[in-house]
Amino acid sequence: MEAKRPKRMTKQRKIILEELRKLTSHPTADELYEIVRARLPRVSLGTVYRNLEVLSEQGDILKLESAGSQKRFDGNPEPHYHIRCVQCGRVGDVEHDGEVVLPSMEHFHCEGFTIHSQSLEFYGLCADCQEKLEAREAVGL
Incomplete structure (x- = not known):
């Protein structure tokens, strides 16, 4: 079986990677699309999706997939753990x-x-969801 050659780093792919690496929020493709449009106003959502898939396949970024949740992307491809809010998905x-x-x-x-691969993810409540829960409990809901 022939090994896949890395795809060329196009201008669009480079900007998508740069913008993703600035973030620690692990955005969805839609969220990153809105950010990338500031630098590439004519970029399409499909282009962002395709380039995220290529960058993930090449090991330049991580694609975080969890059943029932939107894919999120991480600009740090080094092995590390993640936590997902069970309320809002952050x-x-x-x-x-x-x-x-x-x-x-x-x-x-x-x-x-x-x-072929593995991941370890923790689940909990983010600070915003915890605060909302405590506020509801304070008023007896």
Whole structure:
């Protein structure tokens, strides 16, 4: 099987990557599209989607997928943990003291599957959703 060659870094792809790497919010493609339009007013949403897929396939960014949620993108492709708010879907990085250690895939087996990748995600409430919950509880709702 022939290895895929990296795709050329087009001007649009470069700007999308630059804008994503400025963020820590792990935006959806739609959110990033709105940001990129400030620099590329004529860019289409489809172009942003396609380039995010290419950048993800090449390992330049991370694509964060969770069942029932929109894909989000992370400009930091290094292994690290994420936390997702169970209320609003916001995603953030988990601070970790020391080296990030993911379990070795060679120790896991699943009948009928070949494991290609892994991720570890934490779930909780973001500060905004926690504040709203506490406000509702304070008024007895």
